[in-house]
Amino acid sequence: MVEREARLVRVVEHAPDTRSLFLRLPPGERLEFRPGQFISCLLPVGEKPPLIRPYSMASTPEDEELELCLNLVPGGPGSRYLLGLTPGAAIRLTGPWGTFVLDRAPDAEAVFIADGTGIAPIRPMIRRALATAAHPVVLLHGSDGVPLYGRELTALAGSHRLLRVDHVAGARLQDEVVRRWIDADDDRSRHFWICGVGVIVRTLRDLLRRGGYERRAVQYEKW
């Protein structure tokens, strides 16, 4: 397990409790990762530090900086610590880790379903999918406020004929999934990548698998 030390170089606020942290590794170092993977931050927090907390890369492997997009978790010591840092701060990390990945577009329609900040690992996956896609690529993003990366992804859809991006209220995700991909047709060749916080991820997974999609065609990451 190789441990690295990155520097926080800038912070971008998406909403009062949601920010992107941009990290830079020492000169000459690069984190080779697969779209969808995460790093583990070793945080000097709690009674028995380090506190290990995983954060997905919202940036692509080709970007110069690592972008982590996170929101303040009520009572969560990891996010409270990270969101309290200012540029110049050091962050110890290991990785990349994780098997919720996309290396190339599937030989079928690719559907990404994100709930809130669950868009973070899906953002680089969409970029990779578009670079290799021969079939439609769809993003359904559920949000309760202004969608994260909403303008960027809508613009991307405007310039790629294979990409379709739809934003819906978080509470509508379940109904939309049933309407679009279970009730609408008998096509069960689609591949899904689902990411979000809590029970909604399992709910969507179960709907799709019980709705006739292959288990391995429904990938997910639940935070």
Place this chain on the structure above:
Amino acid sequence: MARIRVLFESGEPERVIEFDPAKAPFQHDGRPGSILDVLLANGIALEHACGGNCACTTCHVIVKQGGKALTPNEEEEDDLLDKAPGLTPTSRLGCQAVVTDPNAEITIVVPRYTINQISGAHG
């Protein structure tokens, strides 16, 4: 007292841990009373890159004996194990397998490698 015998593929000397499952959690990562919880509290640094939240496969262990004394696999654990290197029929994620039997006699093997940390060809 429950007992976990820990064997290491790396060749490190084996360890035997005795504990009372009713006193879980023993530290803060993994399910309370899980193999990860017990090992970490006893000085065995089993990998757990996701913090013990069933989001990676780095705490993969192979249960050689006493698997019935552990809580059964759930779908999420099986989905992740699917992608674990060196998967066996008795593989478990240390963060999810909870010791419930106060008289459990469990033997596990900690695999040598963790290739969860991989970079694909497109890295």
